[in-house]
Amino acid sequence: MKNTINKLDDLPLVFKNLLLENSDLINIKTPTKIEKLLLLQDTHGSYQFKKLKSNSHSKDKIHNYQDVKNEILENNYIFPNILDYKINISPERLNTNNKNNIIGLSGFQHKFSIIKDDENKIITPATNDSNYFIKPYNEYHLNFNQNLYIPCLLINEHLFMTIARDLGFSVPYNAIVKGKNDYHYIIKRFDRFGQIKFDHEEFATMLGFDTNTKYDATIIEILEEAQKYLSKIELKQLLSFIFYSVVISHGDLHSKNLSLIHQSNAFSESNKSLSPYYDISTTALYRLAEKNDIGMRIYSKKKKIKKQDFLKLAKKFKINDFEDEITRISQYFVNNFQKYINKLPDDIKNKPITQSRYNTKKSFKFILEKYYRQRCKYIKDKIDTSLVPDDNIFT
Structure with missing residues (x-):
């Protein structure tokens, strides 16, 4: 950007739509609106936001999406796909976003990138780009007296994603993992092929x-x-x-x-x-x-x-x-x-x-x-x- 100080009153729409739809990101103070993008990790597509004076685009090998689509989706799981994995993630991380790892995928539901270790059957937070993310269930939404009582929401998503798959629609691998009071949801990213x-x-x-x-x-x-x-x-x-x-x-x-x-x-x-x-x-x-x-x-x-x-x-x-x-x-x-x-x-x-x-x-x-x-x-x-x-x- 040519100006030393960015004076945008609002973000361009393509970036604005990357921001989360809850208050976690909104409440984090930054000197300017555009600097909120620096808080995002593992954004959708190939977007990356860094504090650099210059950048160059990747020299990755070029892949046709249709050629690698099935390998990316890996959606031949058997329903219900319930993972007997240990979730090695703190309750605080499951319940709230933080400044250190806000996934750049917008939406109402809290989510963040994870490492799915199939050999040791353990799920941990990802520190860099990842091919999976988790949607933890929300304790607030399990309380009938709250405005939005939506129990089994992530079982619901796993069910209807699977029916869509079985009807021939393309969906990525997804699964549920049992938590204390409800189930968490794991899904594979469809915009990643390894590091591509x-x-x-x-x-x-x-x-x-x-x-x-x-x-x-x-x-x-x-x-x-x-x-x-x-x-x-x-x-x-x-x-x-x-x-x-x-x-x-x-x-x-x-x-x-x-x-x-x-x-x-x-x-x-x-x-x-x-x-x-x-x-x-x-x-x-x-x-x-x-x-x-x-x-x-x-x-x-x-x-x-x-x-x-x-x-x-x-x-x-x-x-x-x-x-x-x-x-x-x-x-x-x-x-x-x-x-x-x-x-x-x-x-x-x-x-x-x-x-x-x-x-x-x-x-x-x-x-x-x-x-x-x-x-x-x-x-x-x-x-x-x-x-x-x-x-x-x-x-």
Whole structure:
């Protein structure tokens, strides 16, 4: 930067969207806003922020992302992927961010980079760039009397990431690890191949939205931007994922949860393809969550979205045979969701979830099965009545 003193009133959006969405980073004092970037470690893509007068870009060997994608994702785990690993991380580090290792991945949930030692079955904090990070569960969110009571949130994410994988969507390796009162979540980074880093761009940044406006983007805006870079096949895959999100009631899907990844790690690379998907969960399990079927508007709606809305989108973007995708995804959910519940261990299925201020509790299995019936009713009413059997599924 040419000026001795940086006088930016605000960060450029591409950097602003790297900052965390909670107060941990905001409350750390720095002389200027741009110096907050120096607090970030292990940012997404190839961004690095250092106190240097000059820098040069990497001379790494160039890799095509599609050639190494499967090796990066390593997502052939068996559900539920529960790691019997020791977590050698202090409670303070699990519960709060600190100045020494704030991961440069934005989002609501606390997260930081880790070393996953498979030989010794131990998880420790990473001091440098890492290929894995952890989302610890939050004790505050296990208290029914708090504003946001979201127990089993990370089991929820592991479940719906896995269903997405089994439907053919690209997701990275992920797992859960049992903690004292809930489960932590481990996920592999999809923008790393060993020490090689691939840039990726969130639709929020591409469309000019920040953390505070990330839900304001519409699905049509997302698809219009995506079609500038994607083939018809990839555009159909993106619309299919959006439909999957509606089926499961992914009410937190926003424009920072969808992104494009550069097709190689070359510094000048401008071609992009669909990134693997991440941060997939349902909000329909939680009492105070907005009861939306998706976080962004589809023809002015976030709920009660119909099959015809998707067929209209498919026609607008010249996507063929999308009705087949609607049937495939809906039928898979209806026919298989109960099987995923059954695979969970008893301590998860029997985990008590508070239902009222009178301390009424139901098991997590009960909550999941109630959710399943609600989503089947949604599919029957709004998508296609023939896809849901006429039996006692709703009783």
